[in-house]
Amino acid sequence: MYIITKEVFFCYGHRLMNHAGKCRNLHGHSVKASISIKAEQLDEQGMVCDFSDIKACVKTYIEKELDHNFLLHKDDPLIPALIANNERFTALNEHPTAEVLSKMIYHYLHAQGFNVDQVTLWETSSASACYREN
Numbered sequence: 001m002y003i004i005t006k007e008v009f010f011c012y013g014h015r016l017m018n019h020a021g022k023c024r025n026l027h028g029h030s031v032k033a034s035i036s037i038k039a040e041q042l043d044e045q046g047m048v049c050d051f052s053d054i055k056a057c058v059k060t061y062i063e064k065e066l067d068h069n070f071l072l073h074k075d076d077p078l079i080p081a082l083i084a085n086n087e088r089f090t091a092l093n094e095h096p097t098a099e100v101l102s103k104m105i106y107h108y109l110h111a112q113g114f115n116v117d118q119v120t121l122w123e124t125s126s127a128s129a130c131y132r133e134n
């Protein structure tokens, strides 16, 4: 099995409703997503796939859905205030944790035809969450 990994960087704001710790407050993160693509065999160029193809695909998704966006649980009572102030946000069906964002990126790339091994989101330089399906 061959695995290649491409790193992409972006920023987002969020808060974790009902969380006991400081993540219950509005705050933001500047994160790194490490995207690993796998292949049993290499293509005719000796590659799993081109790094630039991963970047081009995920960049479109991240810029549209995540980067400099505010991510909230769909039941967050802040949502009406954001709407009233014409602020950008996305309401998620799940809590906007690093785990959930990893899964969102994984599913997008998988749907675009990439053979994704795992997506790891580094929320800080010492804390990451990973999503994989097998």
Ligand SMILES: [Zn+2]
Pocket: 014, 023, 027, 028, 029
């Ligand atoms: Zn946070």
